[in-house]
Amino acid sequence: MKFFSRYSFFFKSIYEYREYLLQSVLRDLRKKYKRSVLGYLWSMLGPLFTMIVLTVVFSNLLPRVHNYSVFLFSGLLGWQYFQQTLNSGMPSIQSNMRIVEQVPIPKFIFVISTSCSGIVNFMLALVPLLLVMIVVGQPLQWTALLFPIVFIPLMILTLGFALLFAVATVFFDDVKHLSRILLSAWYYLTPVLYGPELMPPHVLRWLQFNPLFAPVDQLRGLFYRGTLPELLPYAYSLAFGVVILGLALWIYERCDDKFVYFA
Amino acid sequence: MNSAQDGFFEEDIIDLESSKKDARNALKQVAGDSSHSVGKETDKIAIDVKNVTVRYRAYAERPGSLKEHILRFLHKGKVRYYSSFDALSNVSFQVEKGKFIGIIGSNGAGKSTLLKTLSGVIRPIVGEVFCNGSVDSLIKLGAGFDRELNAIENIYLYGSLHKISRDDIKERVSKILDFSELHEFAYTPVKYYSSGMYARLGFACAIDMNPDILLVDEVLAVGDERFRIKCSKVMNELLDSGKTIVMVSHNIATLERRADTIGVLSKGKLLYYGDPSEAVKIYRDDLRYETSLDGNRLS
Numbered sequence: 224m225k226f227f228s229r230y231s232f233f234f235k236s237i238y239e240y241r242e243y244l245l246q247s248v249l250r251d252l253r254k255k256y257k258r259s260v261l262g263y264l265w266s267m268l269g270p271l272f273t274m275i276v277l278t279v280v281f282s283n284l285l286p287r288v289h290n291y292s293v294f295l296f297s298g299l300l301g302w303q304y305f306q307q308t309l310n311s312g313m314p315s316i317q318s319n320m321r322i323v324e325q326v327p328i329p330k331f332i333f334v335i336s337t338s339c340s341g342i343v344n345f346m347l348a349l350v351p352l353l354l355v356m357i358v359v360g361q362p363l364q365w366t367a368l369l370f371p372i373v374f375i376p377l378m379i380l381t382l383g384f385a386l387l388f389a390v391a392t393v394f395f396d397d398v399k400h401l402s403r404i405l406l407s408a409w410y411y412l413t414p415v416l417y418g419p420e421l422m423p424p425h426v427l428r429w430l431q432f433n434p435l436f437a438p439v440d441q442l443r444g445l446f447y448r449g450t451l452p453e454l455l456p457y458a459y460s461l462a463f464g465v466v467i468l469g470l471a472l473w474i475y476e477r478c479d480d481k482f483v484y485f486a
Numbered sequence: 487m488n489s490a491q492d493g494f495f496e497e498d499i500i501d502l503e504s505s506k507k508d509a510r511n512a513l514k515q516v517a518g519d520s521s522h523s524v525g526k527e528t529d530k531i532a533i534d535v536k537n538v539t540v541r542y543r544a545y546a547e548r549p550g551s552l553k554e555h556i557l558r559f560l561h562k563g564k565v566r567y568y569s570s571f572d573a574l575s576n577v578s579f580q581v582e583k584g585k586f587i588g589i590i591g592s593n594g595a596g597k598s599t600l601l602k603t604l605s606g607v608i609r610p611i612v613g614e615v616f617c618n619g620s621v622d623s624l625i626k627l628g629a630g631f632d633r634e635l636n637a638i639e640n641i642y643l644y645g646s647l648h649k650i651s652r653d654d655i656k657e658r659v660s661k662i663l664d665f666s667e668l669h670e671f672a673y674t675p676v677k678y679y680s681s682g683m684y685a686r687l688g689f690a691c692a693i694d695m696n697p698d699i700l701l702v703d704e705v706l707a708v709g710d711e712r713f714r715i716k717c718s719k720v721m722n723e724l725l726d727s728g729k730t731i732v733m734v735s736h737n738i739a740t741l742e743r744r745a746d747t748i749g750v751l752s753k754g755k756l757l758y759y760g761d762p763s764e765a766v767k768i769y770r771d772d773l774r775y776e777t778s779l780d781g782n783r784l785s
Contacts, residue, residue: 242646250643254634325629326647327606480609483602484543 229472236329247336248343266347270299274355281416288418290447293361296352297446298415300345301374301439305381306406308341312385313392313402316482323482330482331475334386338378345374352446364449373445373452377438379464386471390478393485409433414440431456434463531618532699532730533581533604538613540574540599540754573599574610577756579749583618586725587732588741588762590769591751592776597734600751601625601701604732619698622648626703627688633677637668637687640676644691658694665716666690685709693720700724702733718744742766752776 237244256262274296282291315333316323323330356363391398413435419427430436437456444450573596581587589597602608603615605623630647631640641662645655663669666686676684686709692700700721709717721731735741741748741762748765750757750772758768 239649240646242649242652243643245652246643246646250632250635250639253639254632257634321626321629322647324602324607325605325623325625328647483607 226469229469229476232329233331233472236332237335240328240332243332244336244339247333248339251336251340252343263347266344267351270296270303270348271351271355273303274299274351277416285417285421287421290359290361292359293352293356294418294443294447295416296355297443298418298439300348300352300446301377301442302410302413302415302435303348304341304345304377305384305435306410307344308338308381309385309388309402309406311340312337313388313399316389317393317485320482320485330479331386331389331472334389335382338382338385341381342378356446361447362449364446366445366449366451369451370442370445373438373441373457376457376461376464377435377442379468380434380438380460383464383466383468383471386468386475390471390475393482394478409435412436414443418443431459434460434467436460529618530582531580531616532583532585533579533618533732534614534616535577535579535604536614536616538574538577538603538610538615539572540596540603540608540610541570542573542599543570572754574603575754576613577751577754578613579756579759581730581732581747583730584725584728585730585746586721586744587730588745588748588765589732589734589751590736590738590741590748590765592773594753595751596754597751598625598703599754601703601732601734604699604701617699620695621699621701622692622695622697623701624689624692624703625701627685628676628691631676631684631688634675636675637663637666637672640687641691645695648695650695662687662690662694665693665720682709682713686713689717693724697729699730699732702731704735738766738769 252263256265259265261268274292277295277299278292281295282288285291288294312334315337316330319330319333322328353363355361388398388402412430412433414422414430419430419436419440422430437452437460441452441457444452577596577600589600591597599608601623602625603610604617605621605625606615606617607623628640628644630644632643635643638659641659642652642655645658646652650658663672666683666689668683668687671679671683676687679687689709725731733741733745742765743762745762747760748762749759750765750769752772757772758765
């Protein structure tokens, strides 16, 4: 029962602080490009250049894949959202200590705001993806319109892990270093550079336990292959996300009173 | 954070976790699960503080690594790298609506802790805080400001942090800029502001939230004479309209002149709560007593 009351408090707080979430996303966008000439274009150029570099390297290694640039880009989308939100969400409670000291605000709001900024970046990255698809002559798939459905479990998972890490960072500096190692390993366990069809079945079986495996691959399915997501992996990721976010909220609740002493 | 007290770094004998749990459980039975409540109780009372104790953990230099926590877990609580002390112990007082309350005390007496407890940021381990109406605090000016943003963007950010809708903030922007006299610099990032300008913006924002209870720490010292007069005018208007102000200050003379009631804190205890001139006398005695103790220690 407590599990549900925690979640209802979570959603209630998001509703109460919706204006702050909007303002802090605007803040992040404004700050990011304050002194740059190209401004918001960087949100699109960043993923584009990552894609180009990786394509140059890997398209020769994996010549079997048709239009590797689109294949890679559609895989990078989900992963980059996860990675960016985790990296910026992790220090978010700590860096907002001045607010924590003065306003009785639920601290997970700061993590949610970084996740919202991540969503905006995700949307912006869709623009260069479409451009690349047109340039290399990859047919556009109608299934691409379904991306919000696949995004939901990814969003919940990301929020759960980011909150878990954000709470831990307040108390242990070690988490920052730990996460760097964790993320680089996680990157290779997630089908970004490769697809599940390139993996031998006995390896694939184990890889599918990675909760990020399905969302990243399914996003690629929608944009690149034009296939609909399979239900079982989808449900697995969604359930994993709900449990991990619940766990994060439980730990958050237990530490709630102690944050202010670390200001 | 409050500074060193006697026995600051001595290992404490009290098991914090269990005493905290006991206190919480006792509290649950008395007051439901909430130790900080906002709502209506009696219409005349603005703040009601009952037997409040706040316990701080004084951590050793390192906030603790994962290894230490694992060790501690394995030893079942035998490794402890912090000691604790009471920043507030058994503090009780009531504030009527429309009053100006001063809180004085030497450094580390628990003044800021008291304000943070009133604002609901710190939850006491024992006791209850009741605030009748909305509370806003000026503990550090411009908490919630982003130094890279300009004044207008910061007003939006600050307002949204206090759950004010965009349309409402829109109406307030020019009023806030008027009061803080920053129209000229409205589009300058606040990191280029002087500390006085920054303080003016922070104060104007907080005042504009129109809280029922305003908590003010030593933050107005930065403004110039003119701005200070302006601030005290606004605070008088607030008081006249039935709002309550609790102010912490080392400017004893001003507080003695203006406050309706003064509370004297010393080492987390409320020595006195009442008539301003009497309070100042007790505060001075307490200072003299502490100085004499220091003298003894030195010799």
